[in-house]
Amino acid sequence: MKYLNLAISPAKADRLYWLGRYAERAILSLHLLRRYCNADIDADSHSPLETFATLMGVPTAALKSGNFVADYLYSTENLSSIASTLAAAKNNAMLERNDIKTEVLAYVELAVNTLEAAKANNAGVFELQPVSDYLMSFWGAVGEYVRSRAVRNILTIGRCVERLDVMIRFCYEPERIASVLETLESVDEAELALCDNQTIDYLRKMAAMPEASSEALSKLNSLFAA
Amino acid sequence: MTDDSIYAKLLLQRDAVNKWMERCGVRFGIYKNGSFKEQIFPFDAIPRVISAADWQTLSRGLAQRVMALNAFLKDVYTKRSIIRDGIVPADFVFSSKGYLPQCEGIIPPADVFSHISGIDLVQADDGTWFVLEDNLRVPSGASYPLIARDLTRKVSPETFADASVLDNRDYASLLRRVLDDVNVSSGLEVVLTPGRYNSAFFEHSYLAEKAGVVLAFPDDIFVEDDLVYYKGLLNKKERVGVIYRRISDEFMDPMTFEKSSLLGIPNVFSAYRKGNVAIVNAFGNGVADDKGIYYFVPKMVKYYLGEEPILRNAPTYLPIFPDDYKYVIDNLPTLVIKDVAEAGGYGVMFGRDMSAERLDQVRAMIKADPRRWIAQEVINFIDLDIMDGDSTVKRKSDFRAFVLSGKNTEVWPSGLTRFTRDPKSFVVNSSQGGGFKDTWVLAK
Numbered sequence: 121m122k123y124l125n126l127a128i129s130p131a132k133a134d135r136l137y138w139l140g141r142y143a144e145r146a147i148l149s150l151h152l153l154r155r156y157c158n159a160d161i162d163a164d165s166h167s168p169l170e171t172f173a174t175l176m177g178v179p180t181a182a183l184k185s186g187n188f189v190a191d192y193l194y195s196t197e198n199l200s201s202i203a204s205t206l207a208a209a210k211n212n213a214m215l216e217r218n219d220i221k222t223e224v225l226a227y228v229e230l231a232v233n234t235l236e237a238a239k240a241n242n243a244g245v246f247e248l249q250p251v252s253d254y255l256m257s258f259w260g261a262v263g264e265y266v267r268s269r270a271v272r273n274i275l276t277i278g279r280c281v282e283r284l285d286v287m288i289r290f291c292y293e294p295e296r297i298a299s300v301l302e303t304l305e306s307v308d309e310a311e312l313a314l315c316d317n318q319t320i321d322y323l324r325k326m327a328a329m330p331e332a333s334s335e336a337l338s339k340l341n342s343l344f345a346a
Numbered sequence: 347m348t349d350d351s352i353y354a355k356l357l358l359q360r361d362a363v364n365k366w367m368e369r370c371g372v373r374f375g376i377y378k379n380g381s382f383k384e385q386i387f388p389f390d391a392i393p394r395v396i397s398a399a400d401w402q403t404l405s406r407g408l409a410q411r412v413m414a415l416n417a418f419l420k421d422v423y424t425k426r427s428i429i430r431d432g433i434v435p436a437d438f439v440f441s442s443k444g445y446l447p448q449c450e451g452i453i454p455p456a457d458v459f460s461h462i463s464g465i466d467l468v469q470a471d472d473g474t475w476f477v478l479e480d481n482l483r484v485p486s487g488a489s490y491p492l493i494a495r496d497l498t499r500k501v502s503p504e505t506f507a508d509a510s511v512l513d514n515r516d517y518a519s520l521l522r523r524v525l526d527d528v529n530v531s532s533g534l535e536v537v538l539t540p541g542r543y544n545s546a547f548f549e550h551s552y553l554a555e556k557a558g559v560v561l562a563f564p565d566d567i568f569v570e571d572d573l574v575y576y577k578g579l580l581n582k583k584e585r586v587g588v589i590y591r592r593i594s595d596e597f598m599d600p601m602t603f604e605k606s607s608l609l610g611i612p613n614v615f616s617a618y619r620k621g622n623v624a625i626v627n628a629f630g631n632g633v634a635d636d637k638g639i640y641y642f643v644p645k646m647v648k649y650y651l652g653e654e655p656i657l658r659n660a661p662t663y664l665p666i667f668p669d670d671y672k673y674v675i676d677n678l679p680t681l682v683i684k685d686v687a688e689a690g691g692y693g694v695m696f697g698r699d700m701s702a703e704r705l706d707q708v709r710a711m712i713k714a715d716p717r718r719w720i721a722q723e724v725i726n727f728i729d730l731d732i733m734d735g736d737s738t739v740k741r742k743s744d745f746r747a748f749v750l751s752g753k754n755t756e757v758w759p760s761g762l763t764r765f766t767r768d769p770k771s772f773v774v775n776s777s778q779g780g781g782f783k784d785t786w787v788l789a790k
Binding site for chain 2: 127128129130131132133211214215217218219221222225226229230233
């Protein structure tokens with residue numbers, strides 16, 4: 121192993137991993153929801169929003185009442201909602217302030233505050249670009265401010281795993297999936313070794329066989345929780 | 347407030363400051379009706395301003411007081427000469443809940459017991475400063491003026507270009523120096539937090555960030571063969587040299603203190619006793635910041651340092667002494683009564699607010715257990731301006747100064763000014779709804 125920061129406990133690594141996943145999930149969820157809402161404008165017989173909900177694996181009950189988008193954006197009772205996803209990202213980010221720095225945590229705070237203000241104004245998904253912008257800024261700030269390479273690497277592992285999960289669910293082109301794998305493989309071997317030697321194999325399996333995703337994800341999620 | 351005040355330009359930007367506070371997650375937690383809530387700590391942009399002359403006296407007095415308190419702690423856990431010489435009654439030491447027999451004979455690294463001391467003061471109408479209490483266990487609050495200054499300088503740099511205010515942004519460096527001074531075996535330096543549901547979690551994480559040390563949760567630390575380790579990945583471990591703990595003594599080690607504690611580190615006290623880790627602040631400091639022992643601090647200054655105390659205590663009575671008991675019983679309606687076992691503004695009763703029936707009940711409580719109570723004259727302390735919308739109102743406030751002790755004792759040129767938002771209240775604690783201000787110390 122080339123490099124290992126010993127002052128990262130398993131619990132800390134787990135929080136960083138999930139911070140990476142939740143932040144990325146919020147970005148991708150907003151992006152895809154915008155895309156499917158846009159398709160919904162021209163839809164006749166099929167329901168793009170139903171497709172979105174099915175692929176994303178989120179509850180579909182609100183589709184019948186026509187309240188799906190507001191529920192998916194803002195409900196704090198719906199654990200799959202953007203609001204819940206951001207709350208989870210914030211919970212992990214707060215606990216890791218000393219490693220990710222206040223400047224980086226601030227972008228998560230801004231995203232949460234912006235979403236809460238949007239909820240108060242009943243804003244639609246197309247008005248939530250600033251939330252996406254803050255989350256993209258979060259990732260930019262991670263590169264700028266986070267001094268520990270190990271911390272950056274674990275965040276990146278979480279980010280890549282989330283991207284892979286969502287991209288596979290939504291049948292992205294193999295080239296795009298391969299590029300995420302490439303990013304993941306560029307992470308220092310020290311942090312990848314934390315996972316175990318089969319990590320990349322699992323990820324490759326996910327890309328090749330979407331039906332294996334569930335087992336692979338379960339394995340990945342337990343990596344840092346040991 | 348006048349338009350030509352030295353902070354006038356800052357006030358124009360006060361909304362921007364509060365937005366930055368929100369952005370940076372400057373919060374404190376509070377338990378209300380059984381549930382935990384995090385809220386923004388209300389910040390008032392009008393600073394408390396301390397003149398250079400006042401500060402010169404205050405800083406000398408604060409350093410003197412903390413040096414005497416550190417000498418007292420070393421003495422009561424070793425030679426006990428101050429008791430033998432009749433300066434402090436033995437009963438006051440040994441009946442204090444903060445006195446830990448387990449600490450007898452232990453001298454911490456660099457002879458320092460109270461590394462981070464929070465001394466609460468008020469300024470009376472005539473400008474005299476009085477010490478209200480010493481906090482030598484886990485005093486909190488430095489992070490708030492620290493981040494407030496950082497943000498106010500960001501939104502209104504011209505204010506600080508015009509005003510000659512001592513920079514307070516070196517607090518984390520001072521803290522780091524203290525940790526370095528007492529570190530055992532050049533080990534890892536950690537801030538130990540009980541977790542995010544502690545009211546001061548923001549402070550724990552922010553100070554760890556700014557001091558460049560590790561923020562550790564109880565499960566991250568373990569003891570093996572009387573050495574303390576941080577639990578790393580892949581079953582690796584790293585030796586810990588100093589723990590800046592933000593957990594009370596009683597919860598720090600279930601093997602020595604409160605057995606049901608889930609927040610503590612089993613056997614950490616044993617490692618500390620063997621000198622294998624420094625604990626900041628040391629175990630057992632509660633005996634010196636006991637509200638009853640407070641009465642004796644000016645005597646400690648004379649006894650240990652051979653100097654006249656520079657700072658004054660608020661006029662205090664100990665009902666355990668017959669003369670004081672009589673005075674307290676006779677004058678209860680004009681006094682403030684404090685339960686020595688309480689903190690955070692709890693257990694404080696103002697005689698003037700009590701009914702005749704309640705006064706009688708309190709007299710009975712004092713009679714039944716005089717050691718449990720102290721009484722103080724109510725100091726008519728200065729009201730400070732705080733912003734209320736676009737105008738200002740007067741509110742009660744106090745001031746917590748921070749004194750850091752490693753190889754040297756240094757007084758941080760700033761501090762936490764807390765104010766009550768309730769016009770009728772004297773209780774400024776954040777846990778009871780108060781807000782905070784930055785404290786400016788003028789350079790000239």
